[in-house]
Amino acid sequence: MNGITIVLSLLSGVALFLFGMSLMGDGLKKVAGNKLELVLYKLTNTPIKGVLLGTVVTAIIQSSSATTVMVVGFVNSGIMKVAQAIGIIMGANIGTSITGWILCLSYIEGSSGVAQLLSTATISAVVAIVGIIFKMFIKKNAYKNVGDIMLGFAILMMGMQTMSGAMSPLKENEHFVNALTMFSNPLMGIIVGIVFTAILQSASASVGILQALAMTGSISFAAALPITMGIGVGAACPVLLSSIGTNKNGKRTALIYLINDLFGLVFWSIVFYSVNAFVHFPFMDMTMSPVTIALLNTVFRLATILLLIPFISLIEKLVFKLIKDDPEELADQADFDLLEERFLAYPALAIGQCHTAMNGMAKKARKNIYRSMSLLDEFSRDKYNKIQEKENLIDKYEDKLGTYLMQLTAHELSMSQSQEVSKFLHTLSDFERLGDHAVNISKVAAELEEKKFTFSEFAQYELEVLVSAVKEIVGLTVDAFCEDDLHKAARIEPLRELIGMLCNELKNRHIARLKEGKCEMKQGFAFNDLLTNLERISAHCSNVAVAMIEIETADFDTHEYLKSVRQMKNDQYLEWFEEYARKYNIASSKKERKKQLAAAKTN
Numbered sequence: 008m009n010g011i012t013i014v015l016s017l018l019s020g021v022a023l024f025l026f027g028m029s030l031m032g033d034g035l036k037k038v039a040g041n042k043l044e045l046v047l048y049k050l051t052n053t054p055i056k057g058v059l060l061g062t063v064v065t066a067i068i069q070s071s072s073a074t075t076v077m078v079v080g081f082v083n084s085g086i087m088k089v090a091q092a093i094g095i096i097m098g099a100n101i102g103t104s105i106t107g108w109i110l111c112l113s114y115i116e117g118s119s120g121v122a123q124l125l126s127t128a129t130i131s132a133v134v135a136i137v138g139i140i141f142k143m144f145i146k147k148n149a150y151k152n153v154g155d156i157m158l159g160f161a162i163l164m165m166g167m168q169t170m171s172g173a174m175s176p177l178k179e180n181e182h183f184v185n186a187l188t189m190f191s192n193p194l195m196g197i198i199v200g201i202v203f204t205a206i207l208q209s210a211s212a213s214v215g216i217l218q219a220l221a222m223t224g225s226i227s228f229a230a231a232l233p234i235t236m237g238i239g240v241g242a243a244c245p246v247l248l249s250s251i252g253t254n255k256n257g258k259r260t261a262l263i264y265l266i267n268d269l270f271g272l273v274f275w276s277i278v279f280y281s282v283n284a285f286v287h288f289p290f291m292d293m294t295m296s297p298v299t300i301a302l303l304n305t306v307f308r309l310a311t312i313l314l315l316i317p318f319i320s321l322i323e324k325l326v327f328k329l330i331k332d333d334p335e336e337l338a339d340q341a342d343f344d345l346l347e348e349r350f351l352a353y354p355a356l357a358i359g360q361c362h363t364a365m366n367g368m369a370k371k372a373r374k375n376i377y378r379s380m381s382l383l384d385e386f387s388r389d390k391y392n393k394i395q396e397k398e399n400l401i402d403k404y405e406d407k408l409g410t411y412l413m414q415l416t417a418h419e420l421s422m423s424q425s426q427e428v429s430k431f432l433h434t435l436s437d438f439e440r441l442g443d444h445a446v447n448i449s450k451v452a453a454e455l456e457e458k459k460f461t462f463s464e465f466a467q468y469e470l471e472v473l474v475s476a477v478k479e480i481v482g483l484t485v486d487a488f489c490e491d492d493l494h495k496a497a498r499i500e501p502l503r504e505l506i507g508m509l510c511n512e513l514k515n516r517h518i519a520r521l522k523e524g525k526c527e528m529k530q531g532f533a534f535n536d537l538l539t540n541l542e543r544i545s546a547h548c549s550n551v552a553v554a555m556i557e558i559e560t561a562d563f564d565t566h567e568y569l570k571s572v573r574q575m576k577n578d579q580y581l582e583w584f585e586e587y588a589r590k591y592n593i594a595s596s597k598k599e600r601k602k603q604l605a606a607a608k609t610n
Contacts (some may be wrong), residue, residue, distance in 0.1 A: 016169060023166030031080060031159025034152050054319050057094020058101070058312065065102025071210060072245045073164060074099040075264045079250055083257035089326065092260045093319050097312045100239065100267055104308050107214045107301030135161035193233040193280060197272065200237020210242035214304050218297035226300070229291040235304055236276065239268035239311075254396075259326040266322060271311030342367040342404070346411045354424050357415050361408060361431055365438070366489045368404035371397055372438045373485045375445040376544065380474050382452035383537075394449045401442035408435055426558050433554040434488065437547040441481070444540045444547075451536050463526045466534060469513050469593050476506050476591040477541045484548040487555060499552035501584040505591065506545040510538045512593065 065074040078095050081087035138157030141150045204213040217234060220226050243265035250261035283291070295303070315322070345360040375397045378390055412432055420428065454460070462470065480502045487495035517534055520526040526534075 020166045020169030023162055023169055027159045027162030027164070027166055030162060031077070031156050034155030034159055054094045054097075054316055057091060058098040058316065061095035061098020061100075062102040063098075064095075065099040066105040071099040071103035071264075072242060073160075074102070075246045075261070077160075079246070079253060079257050079260045082260045083253040089256050089259050089263075090319070090323050093263055093322055094316075096260070096263050097267060097315060097319075099264075100308050101305075101312055103210055103242075104214075104301070104305040107211070107218065107297075107304050131161045131164040134164075193229075193276065196230060196233030197237040197240075197276070200234035201241040202237075203234075204238045204241025205244040209245075210238050213238045213241065214300065218300045221295045221297055221300050226295045227291070228293045228295060228299075228303075231295045231300060231303060232279070232307075233276075235300075235307055236272045238304075239308065240265065240272055243268060255330050255332060259330050262326050262329065263322060266325065267311065267315060270315065271307070274314065275307065275311065343407055346407055348414075351411075351414055351418060354415060354418055354420050357411075358424055358427050358431075361412060361415070362427075364404070364408055365431055365435070368401060368408065368435075369438050369485045369488055371404070372401055372441040372445070373481050375401065375442055376448075376481050377478065379445040379448035379452065380478065382449055383455075383470070383474070386452055386456040391449050391453055394445055398442050398446045401439055405435055405439040430554050430558040433558070434551045437550045437554075440547050441544060444544050447540045448537065451533050451540075455533055460530050460533060462530055462534060463520060465520060466513075466517060466526060466530075469516065470534075470537065472591050472593050473506070473509050473513060473538070473541055476502065476509065476587070477544055480506065480545050480548045484551050488551055491555075493556060496552040496555040497579075498583050499548055501580050502587050503545045503549040505584060505587045507542060509591065509593065510542040513538055 061074060061078075064077075065071050075096050078087065078092045078099075082089055082092050134157045138154045138161060141154030142158060143154075145151065145154070200213070203216075204210055214235070217226065217231065217238075221231070243261075246261045246264045250258045253261075282288075293299075342364040345364050347360070350357040350360055375394055378394050378397075382390060382394075408431070412428055412435070415428055461467075480499060483495055483499055483502070486492065487499065514535065517526060517531065521531060
């Protein structure tokens with residue numbers, strides 16, 4: 008296998024690895040919801056439980072990298088917190104040493120192939136077979152999602168095997184193998200262990216090769232120890248790769264794996280070699296066997312983790328200092344921290360916490376809409392990606408707040424408290440839908456950029472007027488909700504009606520331009536999509552205003568309220584409508600503006 012083939016195989020393995028992680032993470036989010044979050048919380052609510060869970064899982068799948076990658080996925084999707092992940096990663100460091108003991112079976116004469124049955128390849132194959140059966144032949148969505156998880160895991164493991172397989176020819180390279188034994192300097196041995204494992208992408212593979220070399224009788228304890236310490240640090244390479252494209256918490260989780268092994272390497276190197284300088288351990292020249300290599304690996308990892316367990320909180324603080332949050336992300340987390348279960352026993356306090364969190368959700372939805380609209384003027388890939396990222400956060404708000412509010416309804420509430428909770432439940436989905444429409448607009452903007460479409464001068468001007476009106480109604484809605492301002496809420500419906508009329512007028516004008524040949528059909532679909540999304544945004548703003556104004560009455564009926572508002576338009580309503588009509592005027596004459604106002608009175 009030549010160099011180019013090795014590089015291509017390695018890169019294909021990385022691609023499979025990252026795709027498998029993504030597929031598995033998406034499946035977990037669909038299946039899990041709050042249930043998996045609760046299970047993981049119970050299994051990791053103390054450091055010891057986390058370490059035990061990580062040890063058991065890694066002993067089963069025989070890959071600390073795979074376990075840590077899964078944890079990175081959990082943390083990245085919000086299913087698990089960074090603090091919970093630390094214990095599991097520590098346990099993974101211990102559990103991966105089990106592979107060395109399993110490999111010892113292959114050195115026992117007359118082995119019945121137990122090692123092959125327990126191999127990662129066999130486990131991955133079984134998981135893939137079960138996953139494809141669930142995916143292809145079972146109709147229930149829950150099982151299909153489980154199938155996605157299993158297929159994602161199998162692809163992830165296949166990627167790891169592909170990466171290792173790409174490098175496997177180097178095992179037979181004399182110069183490469185001699186590099187493991189030629190260095191008498193412990194520092195060089197550590198570097199060899201790090202580089203060797205980083206290339207092979209597997210600590211288990213590196214330990215296995217070291218065990219194979221030990222069968223020749225050429226590996227002493229003095230050579231094996233630094234290589235073993237270096238292997239742990241080198242194994243962080245695939246974990247760090249897995250953090251590509253994750254959020255900051257995902258990157259922090261991957262960094263924890265490196266910090267654990269790096270600390271173990273530095274601490275035990277200083278302690279062991281300092282003591283050896285005075286004591287001169289007699290076993291330094293001892294010839295190692297596969298069993299003693301496995302024992303050394305286990306003892307080193309176990310000693311490191313036992314040393315680190317008391318400092319889990321400090322490790323968490325360290326990774327947060329190394330990868331800092333920006334103020335916006337800190338505010339996001341602060342909103343979720345408000346929804347504590349202990350507040351449910353005090354409804355007045357819990358409702359106040361919900362309002363604060365919903366204010367955060369509303370402001371993020373507004374900001375995402377503004378971002379998406381700015382893409383229509385100047386497209387930015389970074390801003391586009393930010394919109395998709397924040398949409399996931401807005402969805403998380405809906406999930407967290409919806410669950411919390413439903414739990415709150417189970418408690419005894421006063422009439423005013425029930426009305427407040429009802430208002431939140433009615434408006435929650437509207438704010439979430441605002442985020443959805445922001446994503447839709449961003450996709451239209453991306454299509455326009457990709458296909459190099461531009462609107463005519465007429466269409467561009469009309470769209471700018473409409474976008475300005477929608478920006479105002481969104482800003483007005485969020486301010487009204489956050490400030491509990493019913494006066495601002497009352498101004499929303501006349502603006503929504505004007506926006507609806509503008510959308511209809513723009514559609515008619517665009518059709519006329521198409522007939523006259525002033526615009527092309529290819530831009531027509533994008534223009535229509537924008538109008539639809541902008542109109543729906545104003546409708547959701549109206550829903551929020553209705554909930555705020557009418558929630559105080561016992562008989563809440565959105566449809567009846569809007570019907571009555573439009574039938575009994577008072578002077579104030581018409582005054583606001585006329586104000587907006589003048590501000591967002593696309594009429595070409597005074598006659599048309601009068602016609603527009605007359606339509607508002609009769610609609």
